Amino acid sequence: MLKIYHSQGARSLRVVWLCEEMGVPYETAEASFFKPSDEFKTVNPLRTVPAMQDGDVSMIESVAMMIYIMSKHGPTDLEVKPSEPGYADYLQYLMFGEAGLAAYGNPLVATRFMAPDDQKQNFTAGYLKNAILKRLEFVGQRLDGKPYVAANRFTAADISIAYIATGAKFAGIDDEIPASVKSYIENLWQRPAFQRAAAVK
Numbered sequence: 001m002l003k004i005y006h007s008q009g010a011r012s013l014r015v016v017w018l019c020e021e022m023g024v025p026y027e028t029a030e031a032s033f034f035k036p037s038d039e040f041k042t043v044n045p046l047r048t049v050p051a052m053q054d055g056d057v058s059m060i061e062s063v064a065m066m067i068y069i070m071s072k073h074g075p076t077d078l079e080v081k082p083s084e085p086g087y088a089d090y091l092q093y094l095m096f097g098e099a100g101l102a103a104y105g106n107p108l109v110a111t112r113f114m115a116p117d118d119q120k121q122n123f124t125a126g127y128l129k130n131a132i133l134k135r136l137e138f139v140g141q142r143l144d145g146k147p148y149v150a151a152n153r154f155t156a157a158d159i160s161i162a163y164i165a166t167g168a169k170f171a172g173i174d175d176e177i178p179a180s181v182k183s184y185i186e187n188l189w190q191r192p193a194f195q196r197a198a199a200v201k
């Protein structure tokens with residue numbers, strides 16, 4: 001069975017949510033930032049969350065885990081096939097959720113909680129915040145009122161993008177998420193599979 005090293009509110013939410021949508025069995029193991037278990041440190045020496053084990057397979061990138069699970073346990077409509085319209089959008093937003101959004105959040109969160117007081121509002125923190133908000137404006141414009149980012153249906157790309165609302169809370173910028181993106185994500189959060197995933201401790 002898949003073992004997902006999880007911490008509530010971390011990017012492991014993407015992987016747990018995907019499993020809940022697909023009905024793929026999984027178990028979770030605690031992945032604490034502050035008191036990492038020896039087991040977690042062995043699976044992921046970087047101690048970033050999530051990590052995942054599937055037999056001999058061990059992974060530490062949340063979006064790659066989603067692709068792996070869909071390939072291994074699909075077919076699933078959460079994935080857009082190359083022959084379908086919307087494939088390029090699907091690939092783009094699947095990656096953009098991490099590379100274009102959440103990745104900018106890590107140093108912002110670290111600055112918020114760990115930087116000396118006189119550096120919390122420094123140039124880099126301002127740059128990161130603007131980078132995230134600018135990219136969210138872009139997502140909002142591309143959505144243009146539509147409920148999904150690709151292929152006119154709910155896909156793993158939406159799961160990838162939606163994590164930014166959780167990450168933005170840690171970064172202290174959730175109040176600044178553009179209204180169009182906020183309503184898009186709040187609509188995704190109505191999904192029963194999301195609600196089950198969000199409740200997993």
Ligand SMILES: N[C@@H](CCC(=O)N[C@@H](CS)C(=O)NCC(=O)O)C(=O)O
Nearest residue numbers: 010011047048049050060061062063
């Ligand atoms: N690209 C990785 C990023 C993982 C990551 O940075 N996770 C955060 C928690 S959501 C973390 O562990 N931050 C602590 C750190 O960067 O040391 C992924 O998508 O899985």
